[in-house]
Amino acid sequence: MGLDFSVLGGFWGLLLQGTLWTVAITVLAGVLSYIGGVLFAVVALYAPAVIRWPFRLFEALFMGTPLLLQLFLIYFGLIQIGIDLPAFVAGVIGLGLHFAVYNSELIQAAILAVDKGQTEAARTIGLSRWQALRHVVIPQAVRAVIPPIGNNMIALLKDSALVSVIGVAELTLSAQQAISRTFRPFEFYLAAAVLYYIVNLGMEAVQRRIERRIAASR
Amino acid sequence: MTEQPIIEIRNAAKSYGALEVLKDISLTVNRGEIVAIIGPSGSGKSTFLRAINELDPLSGGEIFLEGEQVNKRLPPREYERHINRIRQEIGMVFQHFNLFPHLTVRGNVTLGPRLLKGLSQADVDKLAEEQLDHVGMLERIDYFPSQLSGGQKQRVAIARALAMKPKVMLFDEATSALDPELVEEVNAVMKRLAQEHMTMLIVTHEMGFAQDVCDRVLFMDQGVVVEEGPPDVIFRNPTNERTRNFLRKHLEGRS
Ligand SMILES: Nc1ncnc2c1ncn2[C@@H]1O[C@H](COP(=O)(O)OP(=O)(O)O)[C@@H](O)[C@H]1O
Ligand SMILES: [Mg+2]
Numbered sequence: 001m002g003l004d005f006s007v008l009g010g011f012w013g014l015l016l017q018g019t020l021w022t023v024a025i026t027v028l029a030g031v032l033s034y035i036g037g038v039l040f041a042v043v044a045l046y047a048p049a050v051i052r053w054p055f056r057l058f059e060a061l062f063m064g065t066p067l068l069l070q071l072f073l074i075y076f077g078l079i080q081i082g083i084d085l086p087a088f089v090a091g092v093i094g095l096g097l098h099f100a101v102y103n104s105e106l107i108q109a110a111i112l113a114v115d116k117g118q119t120e121a122a123r124t125i126g127l128s129r130w131q132a133l134r135h136v137v138i139p140q141a142v143r144a145v146i147p148p149i150g151n152n153m154i155a156l157l158k159d160s161a162l163v164s165v166i167g168v169a170e171l172t173l174s175a176q177q178a179i180s181r182t183f184r185p186f187e188f189y190l191a192a193a194v195l196y197y198i199v200n201l202g203m204e205a206v207q208r209r210i211e212r213r214i215a216a217s218r
Numbered sequence: 219m220t221e222q223p224i225i226e227i228r229n230a231a232k233s234y235g236a237l238e239v240l241k242d243i244s245l246t247v248n249r250g251e252i253v254a255i256i257g258p259s260g261s262g263k264s265t266f267l268r269a270i271n272e273l274d275p276l277s278g279g280e281i282f283l284e285g286e287q288v289n290k291r292l293p294p295r296e297y298e299r300h301i302n303r304i305r306q307e308i309g310m311v312f313q314h315f316n317l318f319p320h321l322t323v324r325g326n327v328t329l330g331p332r333l334l335k336g337l338s339q340a341d342v343d344k345l346a347e348e349q350l351d352h353v354g355m356l357e358r359i360d361y362f363p364s365q366l367s368g369g370q371k372q373r374v375a376i377a378r379a380l381a382m383k384p385k386v387m388l389f390d391e392a393t394s395a396l397d398p399e400l401v402e403e404v405n406a407v408m409k410r411l412a413q414e415h416m417t418m419l420i421v422t423h424e425m426g427f428a429q430d431v432c433d434r435v436l437f438m439d440q441g442v443v444v445e446e447g448p449p450d451v452i453f454r455n456p457t458n459e460r461t462r463n464f465l466r467k468h469l470e471g472r473s
Contacts, residue, residue, distance in 0.1 A: 126306035
């Protein structure tokens with residue numbers, strides 16, 4: 001049985017819908033991971049010890065265990081304690097938290113790398129420690145990490161395929177559904193790969209635009 | 219009734235471990251007075267200036283701003299509130315400008331008033347425009363710091379400090395990071411402030427400027443004020459040997 005790409009024809013709608021879900025998950029989880037990363041970084045650096053140490057443990061757990069397992073835990077595990085999340089929401093939360101922990105590492109380093117003179121200038125005007133952090137240090141750290149966080153977002157896009165296993169009809173699951181009806185794995189997995197790559201290129205273009213936009217303010 | 223001095227410092231002392239950086243310095247600055255602090259590198263000039271707003275707190279001695287003690291011992295929360303209020307009254311300008319790179323010129327000047335003065339956006343904008351006009355930077359109000367020359371950055375930094383309407387301005391070598399051709403525009407702004415009777419403490423290595431602008435000159439060496447007096451006396455007839463040596467080297471080096 002040779003290759004026949006004409007089988008894709010009847011399934012473009014399905015694949016495109018899957019692609020849109022993949023984009024939606026990636027964007028939502030990406031935003032969550034960025035905002036969460038900033039919050040986590042502030043907690044990891046500045047919270048009182050009683051909060052900081054349990055939090056470090058939580059971070060270590062997220063970094064040291066498989067994302068797949070985390071998704072199972074959030075989707076299937078939480079039901080046992082009465083939290084029944086839709087698969088899409090569980091997927092966004094799982095991916096978002098997982099990558100928030102990685103982003104937090106980057107943002108912590110960036111916060112510590114902001115020139116001490118910046119905080120001094122802010123405090124000299126009369127800003128409190130928190131105001132100096134919130135209005136002067138964090139905005140600069142958040143700009144400084146845009147390139148490496150972009151790399152994490154590409155990783156997030158690729159790992160978003162994992163949420164297919166909890167039944168989110170994103171691109172990988174859509175391809176699998178098409179395959180189960182046509183028995184054409186090569187054609188559909190290849191098509192899915194091309195679509196992931198196109199999304200990837202789109203994300204890189206957005207990333208470059210953002211970097212250009214903020215170039216003057218760094 | 220005599221007026222409260224703006225700044226009064228009694229027996230300031232500061233050590234880093236075994237290193238005594240400031241040794242028993244006292245200084246009174248009255249309203250409208252302009253005091254220059256000169257001295258060799260490492261003599262403690264920056265440490266002294268930064269002690270006044272408690273960026274580098276003293277190990278001993280007292281600082282008063284219009285009669286209120288700045289370096290009060292208070293519980294942490296109260297201290298934070300106290301020092302944030304005091305710092306609004308003390309403007310400071312740094313050698314390396316320390317403008318906020320992520321904010322425009324307008325954003326730099328309005329940040330403090332916006333967060334701390336409870337003004338409306340319109341009032342804050344008006345304040346920023348006034349201050350920037352004053353330092354000749356109004357046309358650059360929507361630029362980012364990265365788009366400005368060093369002299370322009372320092373003028374914006376001065377406007378940022380002035381926007382808080384401080385009672386005194388501290389300058390720590392405001393022109394020494396600038397290319398020579400950019401020094402004059404910053405000096406001109408400082409001279410203007412002098413004419414308007416702003417109270418100023420100016421750490422500088424520009425003897426000509428100190429002589430032209432200041433009412434009084436302090437010569438510091440190794441953490442002590444070695445000699446103090448009007449510029450004519452300090453620059454023409456210094457009595458102390460160390461002052462003479464410093465000035466000889468410094469004036470030679472410049473010509
Ligand atoms: N954070 C610090 N830790 C240790 N020593 C310091 C610190 N800051 C300044 N010093 C020392 O204090 C002395 C005075 O420094 P400074 O006030 O910067 O002098 P100046 O401004 O006159 O050049 C120097 O010997 C310097 O090395
Ligand atoms: Mg210095």
